[in-house]
Amino acid sequence: MHDRGPLIDARGLAVGYPGGPPVLEDVTFAVARGERVGVLGPNGGGKTTLMRALLGELAPRAGSLAVSGTTGTVPQTERSRLDYPVSALDVVLMGALARGPWWRRPGRRERAEALAALDRVGLSDRAETTFGELSGGQRQRVLVARALLQDADLVLFDEPFTGLDTPSAERLTTLIDTLAAEGRGVLVSTHDVGQARAWDHVLCLNRRMVDFGPPALALTEPVLAATYEHAVIRVPVDGDGPRRAAAPARA
Numbered sequence: 001m002h003d004r005g006p007l008i009d010a011r012g013l014a015v016g017y018p019g020g021p022p023v024l025e026d027v028t029f030a031v032a033r034g035e036r037v038g039v040l041g042p043n044g045g046g047k048t049t050l051m052r053a054l055l056g057e058l059a060p061r062a063g064s065l066a067v068s069g070t071t072g073t074v075p076q077t078e079r080s081r082l083d084y085p086v087s088a089l090d091v092v093l094m095g096a097l098a099r100g101p102w103w104r105r106p107g108r109r110e111r112a113e114a115l116a117a118l119d120r121v122g123l124s125d126r127a128e129t130t131f132g133e134l135s136g137g138q139r140q141r142v143l144v145a146r147a148l149l150q151d152a153d154l155v156l157f158d159e160p161f162t163g164l165d166t167p168s169a170e171r172l173t174t175l176i177d178t179l180a181a182e183g184r185g186v187l188v189s190t191h192d193v194g195q196a197r198a199w200d201h202v203l204c205l206n207r208r209m210v211d212f213g214p215p216a217l218a219l220t221e222p223v224l225a226a227t228y229e230h231a232v233i234r235v236p237v238d239g240d241g242p243r244r245a246a247a248p249a250r251a
């Protein structure tokens with residue numbers, strides 16, 4: 001892994017789709033190694049669009065975006081289905097392809113590393129299972145194993161908690177913590193404001209950046225109201241103490 005500078009440095013970033021107006025503007029944030037950054041925003045707020053820009057699929061329309069090191073991605077589960085019959089192990093081994101020179105096919109050593117990566121995400125018994133036959137949560141964990149094999153400096157998760165039951169969500173939370181503790185930067189888009197409070201920074205998006213900072217400073221009522229356009233459920237905490245807000249459930 002490289003050791004210096006932020007993994008992501010976005011300044012005044014604007015992004016859009018070919019032929020259309022920008023769908024995301026004025027985005028300024030940074031992600032350092034070892035940080036977990038939550039990306040919050042309503043449906044259509046631009047979270048996936050930001051991920052696509054970070055992956056180099058969409059070029060900045062304005063401002064600047066620098067992403068350093070290797071990037072592993074865990075897309076939304078419905079987008080991670082593969083139509084061809086590859087095993088979970090094959091998918092993890094794709095991480096070795098990204099790591100090595102293009103002419104070198106993964107060998108016995110990479111296979112052993114891929115099995116170890118599957119073991120780390122608790123799926124060593126599913127190595128030969130067809131990827132498409134796994135549950136959404138299991139597919140996500142296979143993709144985390146792929147990022148581990150790739151030795152990704154930065155791991156992008158696009159709404160990974162959607163549809164997960166409580167044990168799977170807890171397991172994923174622990175994995176995210178572990179990835180960050182290893183010095184990787186982790187960017188996670190989520191609809192769960194309460195969960196993002198536990199991370200290092202939050203980036204609030206609603207077609208433009210509403211705020212970026214440590215959750216204790218950024219997640220104020222005005223910021224949440226601007227992010228979710230007042231569709232916020234207010235939950236009082238400790239009588240007159242600060243209020244906690246939760247994003248509305250996905251439609």
Ligand SMILES: Nc1ncnc2c1ncn2[C@@H]1O[C@H](COP(=O)(O)OP(=O)(O)OP(=O)(O)O)[C@@H](O)[C@H]1O
Pocket residue numbers: 017020023041042043044045046047048049050
């Ligand atoms: N391929 C595309 N071509 C044109 N516009 C698109 C495309 N994908 C998304 N958009 C538009 O960009 C805007 C932001 O969408 P995006 O998918 O980034 O939001 P999101 O925050 O990820 O939403 P969700 O929470 O529903 O996943 C939306 O208005 C959407 O219609």
